[in-house]
Amino acid sequence: MEPSTSGGRRIITRAAELDFAFSDLPTRPLEVRVLMADPTHFDVLYVINPHMAGNVGNVDRGLARRQWESVRDAYASVGFPIEVVDAVAGLPDLVFMANQSFPGQLPNGRWAAILSYMHSPERRPEVDVVAAWYRARGAHTVHLSDPTLPFEGMGDVAWVPGRRAIVGGYGFRTHADAYPELATLFDVPVLTLKLVDERFYHLDTCLQIIDDRTALYVPCAFNQEGIELLQQAFPRLVEIPEEEAAVGLACNGHSPDGRHFIVHRGARRTVAAVRSLGLTPIEVDTGEFIKSGGSVYCMKLMVP
16 A cells, blocks of 8 residues: 555655645635534444444443534534534444545635545445535535545545645555545645554544644654654644543544644643643543544534
């Protein structure tokens, strides 16, 4: 799963290849709404990541709903309207709305969503549900040219806030060969990072980009080449403690506006780190969802 060489210099894999700052790139509009999925059918019914092991059938659905509502309310409290996709029986992980798509603005200005092909067969039907939501709102939906290439949307791919650049992870759920096509579709540079620790199976469990200079990361999740690329890309690169990130998914918190950071409660050192960056932490309980390997960032999708 090494990165493809196609796409020329728009695919950046090493620090030495990064010859620009994100702040030099064209701007793009920030997302203004939050999309979530109703948690009625959330459960742990199978094991597709290490966090799920031992948790099959061990979800308190009433508590999960209250926790989901606390995440919803946290976004609303900082000014983001919430839209909700209906729950679907048999799709317990639909609630992790970051994974089924990657939305963004094409070079012609049109809003588009690149649809995922989930690595695990159990999750593939979720994509049709999310695609229907996009189409009902006039968004252009796109499959990668190889529709069976593993690609898990914003679980592994992130826009640099306010800039036309993408950072993408690969190694467990998304194949590196997806990134040259994303670079071409959006006409942007893509920094690719190899994930090497299965506890951090998605990029959103080990990297959170705050702005075009600042990011939080978990060093053990990346190889040395990836660490050096992140150090080059983000002048303010802040390490999140491995134990808080692995157990409490602290690096799966989220800053929707560059001013607040919504995070699973109890990550004391992570909260101190985000305070030191001038962010206001908002602690919520996502413990039932952590049993399935997801927390705040996984539970929402930012959309235009």
